[in-house]
Every structure is written in C-alpha cells, then in structure tokens.
Amino acid sequence: MTAAKRANVTLKDVATAVGISQSAVSMALSDHPRISETTKEAVRAAAARLGYVPNSAGRALRAGRSTSIAVVVPNTGQHVFGHPYFMHLLVGVTAEANARDAALMVSTNPDETHGVAAYERVLRSQAASGAIIASASISDRNVNRMVEAALPVVLVGRFVHLPHAASVGIDEIAGAAAITRHLVEDHGLTRIAHISGPLDHQTAVDRYEGFRGALAASGRPCTHTLAVGDFSEESGRAAARQVLDSMTDLQAIFAANDEMAYGAMLEIRSRGLRIPEDIALAGYDDFGVSRLTTPGITTIHVPAEALGRKAADILFDLLDGTAPDPVHTVLPFDLVIRESCGPHSG
Amino acid sequence: MTAAKRANVTLKDVATAVGISQSAVSMALSDHPRISETTKEAVRAAAARLGYVPNSAGRALRAGRSTSIAVVVPNTGQHVFGHPYFMHLLVGVTAEANARDAALMVSTNPDETHGVAAYERVLRSQAASGAIIASASISDRNVNRMVEAALPVVLVGRFVHLPHAASVGIDEIAGAAAITRHLVEDHGLTRIAHISGPLDHQTAVDRYEGFRGALAASGRPCTHTLAVGDFSEESGRAAARQVLDSMTDLQAIFAANDEMAYGAMLEIRSRGLRIPEDIALAGYDDFGVSRLTTPGITTIHVPAEALGRKAADILFDLLDGTAPDPVHTVLPFDLVIRESCGPHSG
DNA sequence: TTGAAAGCGTTACCAA
C-alpha cells in the first residue's frame, strides 16, 4: 500500500464471482459460441461490476505479441522531435491506432546499449509488435538493421537504399519542382537561391534535386545558388544572409522548409527588403504557421497526418500478414499559393 | 512466417547454449552475486551472440507492473494535440523516461468503451504503470475517476477540486498578473482587453483571474473588457474583432495564449492599426513562434519541457513508493519582453 | 455446455 492500492481484478476473480471456471469466463468475454447466453450474460455483468480489465502482459505473453505499435522519431534533440511534422504524423498514427484498439508507444532514443538502439529493443522485447520509423537521416544504420532483421517496420520518407522495406511518403522531387516552376513560370523569376536541409537527409536531397531539375527543364536561362541549413529557423536566417550577400540581383529564395523560410524572412526584412516586391520567398511543409506570417508564405502542403495514418494502416496489415508485397506508397501533395511570391498570376 | 520471422531468443535458449538452467541465466544477467564470475561471463557472451532481449510481457507479468508510463493528452482533436505545448511536454517526459529506461505510451482517445476511457484502460490493463495527464478541461470526469481510483497519475496543471492528486504546473495567476503589470505599470496602459481561453479550462480561468487581480491591485483607474476564445488563432482574431469594436480607445490586448495573440495581430493589422504604437499586444506561452512575428510578442514563457520532465520525475517516484505526500509542484515562469507592448521602459 | 490443465517468458524461492 505504498502509492496505489493494487487490487487488480483477474479472470479468476470474475470466475469465482460467477461460480464458473476461469476458462469459461475467458470464452464468455470473447463471445465464444460454446458458452451459453445466460452464462455470458452473468459473466459480463460480473466483469462490469468488478471492473475487470484484461491484463495486457498476460495477454501479450500468451499471444506472443503485444497490441502496441511504436513510432520512432530520431534523436532526443528538440530540433527534430519538436518539429511540428512529428506532431501531425502522430495525430494520424494515433487515429489509426485508436481505430484498431492498439496502444501507441513513442520512442526517440537512439542511445545504444549493447549495440542495440533503444527503439530496436522496444521491438525485440515485443513491447511493441511493429514500428513506424520517421527517421530521415540517410546515415542512420539502425534503420538498416531493423529492416534487414525483417522486423515489422514501415518507413516514412524515401529510403533509396532500402527498396524492399514498406514505406510511405510524398514525391518530394515533384513537390520541389512544382514550387520552383511556380517561381520561374508563374512569376518569371530566374535568379533563385535554394536553402536546403542537411544533405544527409533524403528529404533535403530530393527537394534540392527537384529544384535543380525544374530549373533545367524550364528552358529559361536561370541562375541559382545553394546554401545548406539544418531545417531550423536560425539556420535559415544564416543561409539567407549568405545567399543575399553572395548573389547579386537575387530575385527569389526557395527554402526547403517553412521554418527556414521564416528565418529567411527575418533576414530579408532586416535588410529593409520587401517580400515579395524585392525578393520572393517560398517554403515547404505548411505545418500551420506559414499562413500567420505577413505575407503568407507560398509552400508545399505535406499531408503529414495522412502519412501517419497510412503508415499505421500499412503496419497493421503487415502485422496481420495481409500486406501486399512491400510497397512504397506515395501520397499527393498540394501547392499552396499565398502572397510571398507575388500576386497570383496563373 | 507470414510477415516477419519470429525467432525470439528466450532465457531457455541461452540456458541450453551455455548448458545451465534458465534461472541461472536470469540471475547471471542481473548480476546476482550468487553466480560465479566465469558463469556470468559465459552467459553474457552467449546472450550477446544469440541476440537475447528480455521479453517485456514476461517480465511485466512476473513483476506485476510494466516499465512503461503513459502520457494522456485530451481529445483526438488536432486543436489540442497539435498544440506546441504538448510537443514540449513530450520532449521533457521522453527525456526523463529515457533516463530511466522506461518506454513511453501516448494516449489521446477519451472515447469510452464500457464507460472506461481508453487511457484508463491503458492503466488498468497495466500496459503502463502510471500516467501523466495533460487534460486541461475542468469538466473531464475521467481525470476524477482515475485520481479517485488511486491510480498512479500526475496531473499537469491546476486541479482545484483534486487537492490530493500530485500535480505540476506554474502559477498561472502570477504569470498573468506579471504581464498585466507590465502593461499597466511599465507602459502606463489602462484600457485593456483580455482574450481568455474557454472558461472550463482552469488555465484560462487562472489567467483571467491574474489579469483582473493585477488591475485591481494596480491602484490606477483601469478599464477592462473580456472576450472568450478557444485558444485557437481564429478565435483570437474573432475576439479581437469583438473588443476592438466594443471598446473605444482600447490601448492594449492581452491574449491568454500566443496563438490567439497572432489572431489578434492579424485583426489589428487588417484595420490599419500599428503594434505597439496604436495597440499594445501581449500573449502567453512562448512556444517558439512568438519571436518570429513582427513585432515579436511580449509573453510569458511557460517551461513546458521542464514541466514534462518534472511530471515524469514525480511519477517515477510515485511508482517507486518513494514519493512524498501528494504535492503540487510549482515551476517558475519568465516574463519575456519583446516589442509588442512598446519600447521597454522598466 | 463446461472444467481442468498446459504453456507463453520471466523471476524468486527452496532444495541440493
């Protein structure tokens, strides 16, 4: 009786209350046809009265798998976990997990004990029966290991070196190309800087590639430059400083995410330049705050919640053994045109 | 062999590999003094070689409690779960849980099956051995039930009707008073509107109370008015519209959180009024984006991450039975002065 | 229609 009284009601308690056996109670509660309706009635009443809740450890042990799934987000750093992307993802995963009566674990610590990442232990210990991995770093070897060990995982994002793993994502290259075309074709801007994310993140690589590809495909003489950030607002500001200093007559900045675009906005403003009159600005992600700035930032809307939902969906299928061959699911994105690139013109 | 091969290494496997008994392996791995060093060595080697990871269901069943804790956030609505507050809270809880090698479950669905909220089931099923509850609604009966059932929970926020439950929070009344004094005393503003959150949230009530109290205590003739929002940016804008229309010569708006302050900012701007020259603006929370606006919004910094960390800390103590009597832990806040109330003068 | 018993993986107690 230290902290909380542990008066856990078990099957046996219900059984003695009703005056039947434990196994009969178990079957009654799972609506097994071999139990009479009257008995079931009595069992259900007693269970409710006593407040019986099945013990998940017992159930998991018996079943050989738990009813939880895990979401793995990289690092312990606020940078990444604090990013709104993960919250949106979590909302989606939660919704799907709730719909399936599964519990959700969140794991962030890649800290290796005995060479096994914390989240791999979560799976191997069967605390969770499968995982959704939102780690974006190409160089994260833990992801490889889990995939190679054939653990039930679904990756969020694109992992070019893991073609056989199930994954969900959007076509980042197409997204970046779409927004670049918007700058070039709709607004006639040809001197553009890109602020990329860290290039060991596939997302950053893809967005940069989409940017360059669209410029090349535009058929116009475009000049571009690159500054590398780390997806944080501060790094966006620093990168903007760099490109504003280095490229004369810069007409537009396309940041690989909205937070870096905010940073760029601060830097542009601090130089007394106007958006979009002097410099056009575009972002990527659209997690809620882009519309709050003045002007609103034109961006690509990433359906993070839908991604989470779909990832969970695939994971559950995987666990049920009903999954199709490992697939790469690609969800659609939207180009959201606000005011930061100039008046809309097509 | 449907989805993933399940070749789970158990204690028995290690035991047969080493040629000793299961229980000896168990003790060896937990470094029990009664096992010889040579045996321990052999056991550890075999365990590592075979990739043994203890099964958490078996362990939890045996121990009568799991090693997970749960974080409960209200509702399934994006409104709340998507709020940056919870991200910060989660970061803190995660850090502390990681430090204790505990897994973290996240539960959001209050959807009641058999009259028991989903997150109560998580506790009762012992999937998690304790919970941190970040539900803010005064009228959430589930919180009462869990506290009354003496389940090991720590509340985040103030629950006046649950004086015996452990809780962490900040002094919201003092926070609102501090920012109100800043408006009145540092800037000499006396015609102030408050945009509150929903008044079935203790946080909203407390911040409103702090506001009124500070005005009353100021000894100056102040005029104030109230509009009620729901902590969302949209509602902040609507509330600002209302107070700007109703109160002539309004000098300042104090919104009960930053998001509503953003909304107010949009409304103020759309009327061609300047901040802070025509209207001063203050917010509350300081979850990262207040500094991005122009001007930056003066606000109260709520140490959400520290709250999460502390809540987890208390919960673990509670579970260990080493907790002091249920306490209300109050963490300090900071008044963060930016530009939205005018040039700093005191 | 129901009861008894076995076994999932772990740990702790009691023998040896």
Next chain:
DNA sequence: TTGGTAACGCTTTCAA
C-alpha cells in the same frame, strides 16, 4: 554455488 519449480494472467486444447 547452482538447478528445479512455482507463479504471474491469459487463451486454448483436451477431457468430461
């Protein structure tokens, strides 16, 4: 110093 065994709560097979 160690091995056997029982028990945690649950489901399921086998026996009645």
